[in-house]
Amino acid sequence: MSNPITRRRLLWSVPVILIAVAGVGVAKMMQPPPADLDLSLAKPTDQGLYTAAVEPGLSPIAVGTMHGWVVSITTPDGTPVETAEITVDGGMPQHGHGLPTEPEVSANLGGGRYQIEGMKFNMPGWWVVNLAVDGPAGPDTVTFNIVL
Ligand SMILES: [Cu+2]
Incomplete structure (x- = not known):
């Protein structure tokens, strides 16, 4: 039989990890473009x-x-x-x-x-x-x- 406290921790860790991964993804999407970009046409x-x-x-x-x-x-x-x-x-x-x-x-x-x-x-x-x-x-x- 599993320890209920350990199990609850494990269950909580899933959304926490998902939020952390999503956060990194969003941070990556939000990074500004390089400052020295050549924008000439x-x-x-x-x-x-x-x-x-x-x-x-x-x-x-x-x-x-x-x-x-x-x-x-x-x-x-x-x-x-x-x-x-x-x-x-x-x-x-x-x-x-x-x-x-x-x-x-x-x-x-x-x-x-x-x-x-x-x-x-x-x-x-x-x-x-x-x-x-x-x-x-x-x-x-x-x-x-x-x-x-
Ligand atoms: Cu894109």
Whole structure:
């Protein structure tokens, strides 16, 4: 027969542990973004093959609203890259999840500009948007930071 006091302690420990685990989870979700985040919307790609600039179609970007972005790709000397292949992914580094949608290029607008549809950020916090750019100079990547 089990000792009722020990058993009661054990029963209490379950919700206490659950609350502690939930608390750590919430604390992690609530942590502020890094103070030194580069929030610029135009920058060289990681290998310096291109310059990428993004124009979110929603200003300010609202949590939970589907919208489009226009991405402009140029060579480092500013010549538009008309034939880039661009893929998009991203997520929230502090939450360990990706984008809630699968944005993709829907149109080549000409002049090195590309329409991306399907952007959505479904919670406040720090998001990264990663572009993989493949063009005449080869493949490269670039990451934009968004804080909502
Ligand atoms: Cu999140």
